[in-house]
Structures are given as C-alpha cells and as structure tokens.
Amino acid sequence: MRMMAMTMTEKILAAHAGKEEVKPGELINARVDLVLGNDITAPVAIKEFARIGVDKVFDPEAIALVPDHFTPNKDIKSAEQAKMVREFAQKYGIVNYFEVGRMGIEHCLLPEQGLVGPGDLVIGADSHTCTYGALGAFSTGVGSTDMAAAMALGEVWLKVPPSIRFHYYGTLPPWVGGKDLILYTIGRIGVDGALYSAMEFTGEAVAALTMDDRFTMANMAIEAGAKNGIFPVDEKTLTYIEGRLKRSYKVYASDPEAEYAKEYEFDVSQLEPQVALPHLPENARPVSQVTDVRIDQVVIGSCTNGRMKDLREAAQLLKGKQVHPEVRLIVIPGTQEIYLQALKEGLISIFIEAGGVVSTPTCGPCLGGHMGILARGEKAVATTNRNFVGRMGHPESEVYLAGPAVAAASAVKGRIAHPEEVAGDGN
Amino acid sequence: MVIKGKVWRFGDDIDTDVIIPARYLNTSDPKELAAHCMEDADPEFARRVQPGEIIVAGNNFGCGSSREHAPLAIKAAGVSCVVAATFARIFFRNAFNIGLPILECAEAAREVKAGEELEINLEEGKITNLTTGRVYQATPFPKFMQELIAAGGLIPYVRSRLNRG
Numbered sequence: 001m002r003m004m005a006m007t008m009t010e011k012i013l014a015a016h017a018g019k020e021e022v023k024p025g026e027l028i029n030a031r032v033d034l035v036l037g038n039d040i041t042a043p044v045a046i047k048e049f050a051r052i053g054v055d056k057v058f059d060p061e062a063i064a065l066v067p068d069h070f071t072p073n074k075d076i077k078s079a080e081q082a083k084m085v086r087e088f089a090q091k092y093g094i095v096n097y098f099e100v101g102r103m104g105i106e107h108c109l110l111p112e113q114g115l116v117g118p119g120d121l122v123i124g125a126d127s128h129t130c131t132y133g134a135l136g137a138f139s140t141g142v143g144s145t146d147m148a149a150a151m152a153l154g155e156v157w158l159k160v161p162p163s164i165r166f167h168y169y170g171t172l173p174p175w176v177g178g179k180d181l182i183l184y185t186i187g188r189i190g191v192d193g194a195l196y197s198a199m200e201f202t203g204e205a206v207a208a209l210t211m212d213d214r215f216t217m218a219n220m221a222i223e224a225g226a227k228n229g230i231f232p233v234d235e236k237t238l239t240y241i242e243g244r245l246k247r248s249y250k251v252y253a254s255d256p257e258a259e260y261a262k263e264y265e266f267d268v269s270q271l272e273p274q275v276a277l278p279h280l281p282e283n284a285r286p287v288s289q290v291t292d293v294r295i296d297q298v299v300i301g302s303c304t305n306g307r308m309k310d311l312r313e314a315a316q317l318l319k320g321k322q323v324h325p326e327v328r329l330i331v332i333p334g335t336q337e338i339y340l341q342a343l344k345e346g347l348i349s350i351f352i353e354a355g356g357v358v359s360t361p362t363c364g365p366c367l368g369g370h371m372g373i374l375a376r377g378e379k380a381v382a383t384t385n386r387n388f389v390g391r392m393g394h395p396e397s398e399v400y401l402a403g404p405a406v407a408a409a410s411a412v413k414g415r416i417a418h419p420e421e422v423a424g425d426g427n
Numbered sequence: 428m429v430i431k432g433k434v435w436r437f438g439d440d441i442d443t444d445v446i447i448p449a450r451y452l453n454t455s456d457p458k459e460l461a462a463h464c465m466e467d468a469d470p471e472f473a474r475r476v477q478p479g480e481i482i483v484a485g486n487n488f489g490c491g492s493s494r495e496h497a498p499l500a501i502k503a504a505g506v507s508c509v510v511a512a513t514f515a516r517i518f519f520r521n522a523f524n525i526g527l528p529i530l531e532c533a534e535a536a537r538e539v540k541a542g543e544e545l546e547i548n549l550e551e552g553k554i555t556n557l558t559t560g561r562v563y564q565a566t567p568f569p570k571f572m573q574e575l576i577a578a579g580g581l582i583p584y585v586r587s588r589l590n591r592g
Contacts (some may be wrong), residue, residue, distance in 0.1 A: 044496070367452075
C-alpha cells in the first residue's frame, strides 16, 4: 500500500504515536521526549502529580524544570514556589533542573543545553514551548495538569493539527529579521489565524535566516493561535546541534504532495522592520508609520529575542551612542552562556556605556513579573512576544513589540525609530 | 448536567493575562486567584460575580499564556460555564483537564447579551436563552474528550490508565 503523503508535523506525531500515518483531526496518545515546566506552572503540576499517586516520574532525564519567571525570587510567595520546584527535583532525581546561576530563560536554555533535537516531541507547561520547532521538532505548550500526566505516563493526548504553509521568498532587507517576519505574518493572518494548526515556515528567505531568527519565529507561532511552528532541518540546524545535542535525532521532511489546509506566500524583499501596536500582536505596522510614539522604556531580551544575534544587533546600534535621557533601557541575556559570551564580545560594556542596565537571565518584565514594570500611562518598546492589556505592568501601560534593532534605535531616539535613523549617525 | 445562570459578556481575544494577570501568579491558590479574575477587563467582575453565573465571549477566548491559573480562577470565582465562539487551544485543554465546563457556539456568542439568563444542558450542548427564548446547539466534543469529562478530568483518567497497567 502506498503511504499517504504527510507534513513533517504529521510524520513526527505518527512516529511518536507508534503509527504508520496520522491525519489532521485524529486524536492520538503520543510518547514525549521531553516535558518542561517553570516556577509558575510546575507548582500546579506538582500538586496534580501528587493526586495521581505514583512514586516516580516516567524518566528523570526527560523532564526539565527551569525556574525562570519570577527568579531570582522577587518576593516571598515566588520564593516558596521556586522552593517547591527545587524540592520536587531533588525528591524525584530530576536531572535537568536548572538553578539560579546556571539557568536561563527556558526556551533559550533547552536548545542551548542540547535537550531538544530534530524529530523530537516536546511538551511544556509554557505557551512558548513552540520555540523548538526551529530545530525541526514538534513542540507545543500545554497546561500544568497535562504536564503532571506526562511526568507520570511519558505520554500526552494530542489532536493532529492541520498544517498551514508559510513560504517566504526574496532577500531580506537590512535590519529585517525573524521578529519582523513573524510580526508581519501575524499581522496578515490575525491572532487566531492559525488556531489549532501547525505553522510550517519554508522558502529561501527562511533558509537564509540564522538559527536565532528561526527560534524567534517559531516562538511566536502561539501568538497566531498555532499548536506548533516548525522549520525544515538544514545545514544550519545540524551545525547548531553539533556538540550540543545529547541524544540521537531523526530528521523528518514534509512530502512534496503533503496536504496543507492553507498556503501563504510572502515576498520579503520590500519588508520594513515591524512594530506591533497595543494590545494585540496582530497590530503589526511598518516602523516608519509609527515613529511619532514617545517611549519610557525599552526591553531587549525574553525567550523571543534574548539570544546572541539579538544582543549583537542591538549592540551594533548602541555602540558609542547614549540612551535617550527619558528612556530606561533594560537588556536581559537569555541564558548564562549567552550572558558570558556577550561579556567576552564586549557587548555588555556597550550596553552599560550607553546608559542601559543588564540583568541576569529572567522572564521578568515580559509578563509584568519584575525587573521593569510599567507605571500607568507608560509606553515601552519590547522585543518580547505579547502586548496584551497590563502585560508589562499597569493595565493602562502600553507595549510595542519589535525586533532588537528597532528596540535599540528607539532607546537612543526616545521614540519608536527605524534602525537606519541611528545606524551610522554620529549622535 | 443542567446549569442556569446570568450572563457576563466579554469580547474577542480575551487573553489569559486579562483573565488572571501575571502579577498574581506568585500563588496557585484558587481562592486567591479568583479574587483577581478578569481584573484587567472588568475590575468589578471578581467582586460581583455570583456562583453559577456564565461567561459568554467571542473568538479565541483564553489566548496567550498556558497558565492553568486562568481556568482555575474562573472556576473558583464560581462561574459554571464559559460559552465562546472559539477557544484558544491551551485554554481549551486546560478547561477540560481541570473540569471547567466550556462550550463552543458561534451563534450564541454573537447574540447573547450581558444580564440575560441561560439554561445549559452540558451533555447535549443545548443552550437556551431564557430571556429571549432562543435555543442554540453547541459543537459536540469528540468521544475521547467526553470520556475525559466522564472520568472527572485528566488526573482521574491517568490514574485509571495506570491501574489498568
């Protein structure tokens, strides 16, 4: 019998469900390669795990616990939550528990530590778990109860998503990167434009992207309502995992005749850097249309844009410049390894000499936790992923989402700015 | 199960940051979470909502963060059911897993107004607007999800799986 043509998402799900093939809409029980939780979601999962009544986890090496949201502990309650996660890790011998000082923002950390590879099935009690699709893995966010069940069973129930293909062609203009592509895409399809679906990113323009840019794009698939985002595996992927990945992996590719629920094609050659206006990521505009917005704060970091390429790009624009007197610039490297590399490359000096602060890795301000909360009426440009009401602080504050280049240029200008306004300018 | 209650009305893309802001996520205690439920969309909601009342919203309810604290807060606030045109997928899973009844019904989501009274038969997915007399049929859930509900949520389901060995 001839095999049905499948997308790479369908192939990974079929392999993990022990099936020859799966179809969109089918409910499956799938084996998981890695289960993730953080200091906010794991405590709820730990309570639910206790209700199951088992005395061990399915595999102590296949669970990652990363206290990154409110750490280093911002208050007593957060400290109690982090403690609960730490004690659970000790009790059940969780190998991949990452303590403050060795941790990082989970979705920057796990790929860097070689815990995710092509063809993996990963679930995480964090919506941005979809980030690992950049490596050609199926990776999706779930809730705490799902996490608890997977820690016991090593399995998760999933509905096979239909795939939507996003094909990008042309050559990316200067200062336009993965963040701009994904904001533009969400702007075109809306925050529920890929609801329940797999977003498959293809084409010469994404092939030209760095791995860091691909992580950024896959990370925000959830912002279009998607179940997962996924990239074809190529030489860049294999170079990235070389020397990192601790397990064997398998490369899956979509069949040429695979069925897509929808296909989009975007020419990126004329694309401008994008900014998503409050209060939804779908409110994407070319930066040149919004340069009159004055700002109080700039945040460069997060699981979306806290990687080396992001910091290098920001530093390139900030070198020898000064942050606008009325702006607070907060730079947050995604992991300790990234922090150290940025230090070695002199990027940290550039940020500090420009008048910015550099924080230890934390999700912190992205979700209005700590390290840069906005007051009533304040406006921030952030390289983070959500600009919902109250996301970074007061319900009447505003977040403008952008890539690191726009964020750095805006920090200098005191208003939303095109990177070209700052690049090469003597200021 | 048949539930009856007054309607609280919300729009499209109600995200989980609005349902329960992250500034309150340093606890997972349902009662504490309930005290801040929907705070950034309607600061009066948590104080005024009565046990058994129903949330009706538009598209993509529960989008954004995976925080299970969102359906937990809604459930602990006493809300008996959320009816929406569509749900964001993680919220959808979480609601099932923790036993918060939800129904997808675009027509009801379009027509039902704040303050009206609904009667909902959860098994049949039948929604009756007692104020206007209109009757709506929600999208039926797949069999597996009905089994999850019958088992009392994901944890009892997992327990019975493990017992079967």
